[in-house]
Amino acid sequence: DFQTWQLAMYCRKAKLKLTMKSILEEYKCGKVRLVTMLEESDDPVVKTVKPSIKTGRKWKVAEAIDEAKECLRLKEVIGQTQTDRKGLGSSSVKWWSKTEGKEKRDMVIEEVRQREDVRRIQKAVQQPQQGQWTNWDSAMQRSLTWKDIWQMAPLRIRFLIRSVYDLLPSNANLVRWGKKDDPTCPLCHGRQTTEHVLSSCKVALSQGRYTWRHNRVLQELASVISTAKGQSNPPSPSFTIFTTEGGARKWCWRSNTASNQRKGLLDGCDDWEVSADLPEWDEHPEVIRRTTLKPDIVIHSPSTQQVIMVELTVPYESRMEQAHTYKKEKYLDLT
Incomplete structure (x- = not known):
């Protein structure tokens, strides 16, 4: 589907963001930039004469600029808002009434870009099959740079894009495309969709296919944690004792070094032991083996008796919550 591939390549708010830009969007932004520069010209003749810029029949640059300015004024009336899990005041906002010159021009151009992106998302919402990613509220956006794209195999890039937009040749899709008559899964005889193949087939689960994928991710995660434990900051003294000449008086001075360092979860101990629920890794400590729990990763400090348990799950994006x-x-029994 041509519209789906346009969304995949150019949508900036998609769950899989590529670094490509739409020629149509750049054309519109170029026209907007030209008109705004002429309107803000220092030449009084150019400034008073309203420029006539030729565009297509469906899109008018003057209307786009007016709509962008109205949206910017409306945003200023509404005030600063936060989306997702960001806290209040976590980002700075430029207001339309407090900017001048190039800043205003850039704000108008960015607003035009955002409106183009909104149109793409509206098209995605209208596609119940290829637009399922619009409901993945818990999934984080993954952005692929040109370096990532060049280093990836072409088949892997195609799989990433097709899996996000449900364009993989599953039996359900082949039936929808008129290439096949039976949408059932050959393993469990259920309806074979992309979600079914990647995470819902009971036979594939019993054969350990999903377990293999889970363990591969767990292996990488455990290796990163094992490397990070050696880079944690050791415990620093909270005070230093000074003795005067003769040893008669002492002063206690609290060190500011610890407060200036960036605190991490592994800081404060230097004897962390990492174990993972994998055959090639060490067993969990005795305090964990006594229970019926079986965490994926356990980080244990014998000196401070601290235990950090890590659980990993690799679900389909629609079932993350x-x-x-x-x-x-x-x-729940531990809380």
Whole structure:
């Protein structure tokens, strides 16, 4: 589908963001930039004469600029808002009434870009199959740079794009495209969709196919944690004792070094032991083996008796909240 591939390549708010730019969007932004520069010209003749810029029949640059300016004024009336899980005041906002010159021109151009992106998302919402990613609220956006694209194999890039937009040749899609008559899965005889193939087939689960994928991710995660434990900051003294000449008096001075350092979860201890629920890794400590729990990764400090448990789940994007709740309920008795 041509519209789906346009969304995949150019949408800046898609879950899989590519670094490509739309020629149509750049054309519109170029026209907007030209008109705004002429309107803000220092030449009084150019400034008073309204420029006539030729565009297509469906899109008018003057209307686009007026709509962008109205949206910017409306945003200033509404005030600063935050989206997703960002806290209030976590980002700075430029207001339309407090900017001049090039800043105003850049704000208008950026607003035109955002309106183009909104149109793409509206098209995605209208596609119940290829636009399922619009409902993946818990999934983080992945941005591929040109370096990432050049280093990836072409088949891997195609798989990434097709899996996000449900364009893989599953039996359900082949039936929809008129290439096949039977949409059932050859393993479990259920309806074979992209979600079914990647995470829902019971036979594939019993054969360990999903476990293999889970363990590969767990292996990488455990290796990163094992490397990070050696880079943690050791515990620093909270005070230093000074003795005067003769040893008669002492002063306690609290060090500011610890407060200036960036605190991490592994800071404060230098004897962390990492174990993972993998055959090639060490067993979990005795305090964990006594329970019925079986965490994926356990980070244990014998000196401070601290235990950090890590659970990993690799669900389909539409079931991330459900998988998170399931994992969290395992440890309700510990709270």
